[in-house]
Amino acid sequence: MMTTATPAASADQDRKSPGRPRSARVEEAIIESILDMLAEGTPFDGLSVEAVAARAGVGKATIYRRWPNKEALLYDAVARVKGEPAQTTGTSVREDILALLVPVGRPETTRAGQIMPCLYVEMQRSPELREVYRRITEPRRESMRAVLNRGIAEGTLRPGLDIDTILAMLFGPLIARSLVNWDPAISREDAARRLVDAIWPAIAVDPHAESA
Structure with missing residues (x-):
């Protein structure tokens, strides 16, 4: 047969x-x-x-x-599933920050949006998986560090910023949304921009220097 x-x-x-x-x-x-x-x-x-x-x-x-x-x-x-790191234009610190954040807040209908929440949960139990994730995401964190440091050097962002804390403030809420969808009133598509809008006045030398 x-x-x-x-x-x-x-x-x-x-x-x-x-x-x-x-x-x-x-x-x-x-x-x-x-x-x-x-x-x-x-x-x-x-x-x-x-x-x-x-x-x-x-x-x-x-x-x-x-x-x-x-x-x-x-x-x-x-x-x-994470894809290539986002590219920045180098013309606007604010827009470069946003470009690096948007992929973190992918809609849950995408494959990354379906898989990453599962990985975040599993990372709590697996040091090996945490190390895999760290190796993949560290270049993205370095890209954000570079943008923030560039902003400080050119006078767009305030000198003396705690870069690691700013990284946590930027990435943390979007990762939290992926895990528990804790605020469905804010769409995933708009979450990154609204987050930058909220944080920008606290880190910018002049909040009106680069309007959205």
Whole structure:
């Protein structure tokens, strides 16, 4: 009797077919499988290499040929869903701050909006996952530090600002919204701009220097 392979199962077959090279198709199937599991709320402990391999329709050896361990695989998966760091224009400190914040407040209908709240919860139980997340997000924090320091140097922001506290003030509320949606009266699409509007007078040398 003839059987038909599912898309996931066919990812690890050796036969060549038109389109994307086989190795890229296999890696995408693996990454997509782990992202699907995260979106479904699978706990970190449940994201074993065996479980991911079964979901992707590949063997464990296929995964280990590409990633040395589960943490490396998870890093690539989370980096995929986080996307590339936001780009700044360098023309306005205020707008550059906003550009870096908007991706943090993605609507929950996006894939990142569905997966990141699950990861935040799991990070409370997993030091490994916290380290993965730190490695991915630190470049974004450094970008914000650079913008804030630039604002101080050019005289747009007040000298002597506690940069780490400002970072917490900017990122913290948006992460909190992702976790518990604590203020549904403020839309996710508008949350970042309203947050910057509220904080700007406290950090700017002249609150009216860069109006929204």
